[in-house]
Amino acid sequence: MASSSSTDVGEEATCPICLGYLTDPVTLDCGHNFCRDCIVKYFDTWEPMQVGDLECPVCKARMQRGNFRPNWQLANIVEKIKLLPPNKEEKDLCKKHKEKLHLFCKEDEELVCWVCERSPEHKSHTVVLKEEAAQEYKTLICDRLEHLKREREKILPYEANIGEESNSLLKLTETERQNTLERFKQLHQFLEKQEKHLLNEIEEMEKEITRRREEQLARLSDELSSLERSIREMEEKSQQPASELLQDIRRTLQRCERRGTSGNPLTFPLELKREISKFRAANPFLYVGMEKIKDALLSGLLQKGKFWVKDQIQANVTLDPDTAHPCLILSKDRKSVRRGSKCQVLSNYPERFSDMPCVLGREGFTAGRHFWEVTAESGISWAVGVARKSVERKGYFSLSPKGGIWAVGKWLDKYWAWTSPYNFPLSLSEEPKRIRVTLDYEEGYVSLSDADSGAELYTFSGTSFSGETLLPFFFLWKNETHLRISC
Numbered sequence: 001m002a003s004s005s006s007t008d009v010g011e012e013a014t015c016p017i018c019l020g021y022l023t024d025p026v027t028l029d030c031g032h033n034f035c036r037d038c039i040v041k042y043f044d045t046w047e048p049m050q051v052g053d054l055e056c057p058v059c060k061a062r063m064q065r066g067n068f069r070p071n072w073q074l075a076n077i078v079e080k081i082k083l084l085p086p087n088k089e090e091k092d093l094c095k096k097h098k099e100k101l102h103l104f105c106k107e108d109e110e111l112v113c114w115v116c117e118r119s120p121e122h123k124s125h126t127v128v129l130k131e132e133a134a135q136e137y138k139t140l141i142c143d144r145l146e147h148l149k150r151e152r153e154k155i156l157p158y159e160a161n162i163g164e165e166s167n168s169l170l171k172l173t174e175t176e177r178q179n180t181l182e183r184f185k186q187l188h189q190f191l192e193k194q195e196k197h198l199l200n201e202i203e204e205m206e207k208e209i210t211r212r213r214e215e216q217l218a219r220l221s222d223e224l225s226s227l228e229r230s231i232r233e234m235e236e237k238s239q240q241p242a243s244e245l246l247q248d249i250r251r252t253l254q255r256c257e258r259r260g261t262s263g264n265p266l267t268f269p270l271e272l273k274r275e276i277s278k279f280r281a282a283n284p285f286l287y288v289g290m291e292k293i294k295d296a297l298l299s300g301l302l303q304k305g306k307f308w309v310k311d312q313i314q315a316n317v318t319l320d321p322d323t324a325h326p327c328l329i330l331s332k333d334r335k336s337v338r339r340g341s342k343c344q345v346l347s348n349y350p351e352r353f354s355d356m357p358c359v360l361g362r363e364g365f366t367a368g369r370h371f372w373e374v375t376a377e378s379g380i381s382w383a384v385g386v387a388r389k390s391v392e393r394k395g396y397f398s399l400s401p402k403g404g405i406w407a408v409g410k411w412l413d414k415y416w417a418w419t420s421p422y423n424f425p426l427s428l429s430e431e432p433k434r435i436r437v438t439l440d441y442e443e444g445y446v447s448l449s450d451a452d453s454g455a456e457l458y459t460f461s462g463t464s465f466s467g468e469t470l471l472p473f474f475f476l477w478k479n480e481t482h483l484r485i486s487c
Helices: 002-012 036-044 072-083 114-118 130-239 249-258 267-282 290-301
Strands: 025-028 033-035 068-070 103-105 110-112 127-129 312-314 328-330 336-339 358-360 369-378 381-388 405-411 414-417 434-440 445-450 456-460 470-476 482-485
Touching (some): 025 036, 103 114, 127 130, 130 249, 336 470, 381 434, 414 456
Parallel strands (some): 312 369
Antiparallel strands (some): 358 470, 369 482, 381 405, 381 470, 434 445
């Protein structure tokens, strides 16, 4: 009953002409209600246009033009009805025609009533029963649902693997953290012990300096007093008459000679300076320049958690002209290369790069730890690193470990690690001026870092070089690019 009553109220609030809610409602003499604009337009189109010939659109009752009055009470009721939430039956009704929405238009993908189906908007469209359309779309939804479930089943194992791998990696990093803290703790303890020992030595030296100074000052004070007495005696002697002056003259002169200084008092500072020099010679690391200490650290002092700087060799890298692409120009000392605007006429050796503007180092590595540094004098597109001796020389190839190349470089305004299958962009706080290439053949990794700050750019690890010779690698893509080996 409530639903029927609600529907009746809704119909009373509806205009019979536009079938929408009444707007500025007016009531005719016959009692029917209309929107003011709707009834005015209806009467304006009435053909007889004579007083008394107008008819109510609903009951056809005769009336005169303009014979209607505003219905303010009904207007308030309509506004309140608009604010009410629609009931289920109203939701299933067409808003325009107030008919049941039994049909579905496939083109517009919306529910329509039988009146809408016959309207010009949907006349040429495919319209089916809503139950039929729902079953069709339900089948599509089920197919999509199965596909999504299969995709989810594929992803879940990856999610589990990533969780396990990340936990394993986190354990490794925590182990490395603890190892690093322990190594630096030992280093700090060693340095503190050495500092205490050396400071004690310096303190003993200070005490010795003070003791010898006091001894020397006391001895000099005694000698000065003796000299003062001798001076007074000689002055008095020189004023005596001849008979007195000549009395015991020899003993007087001998006594004055004995009162002279017993030695050179400046030997004391010289002796102590020699002691300080011995201290410096015994502790040379205190007087090594900070730049040398920094270079020692950056060259591998703490790399991979080992103190193996003595095992790491600074390679004397020179360029191999037989491998250089014809557009590359090498310096006489084979320490730098630049990209020229024209290609040279060179013998097409099997070792020479024919299409990619590359050149290799002459020195190869089959074991050990080595490093060298490269400075990019100019250029916006280049790469440096390490390559297998068997790297492709003819045609185009990928700058990646898959192609036998481990390199980092600059491409236009960004720095990249040339990885596979996609290049890895590097996030840098500042542009490196010198790049250090570090190769550990046995451990199977190539690390590239900022030679000045020591910041790691990228490290290729977990590689087996299989006993093959590795060579320094240089790639210069754009004209006027200039690379220089700085060590």
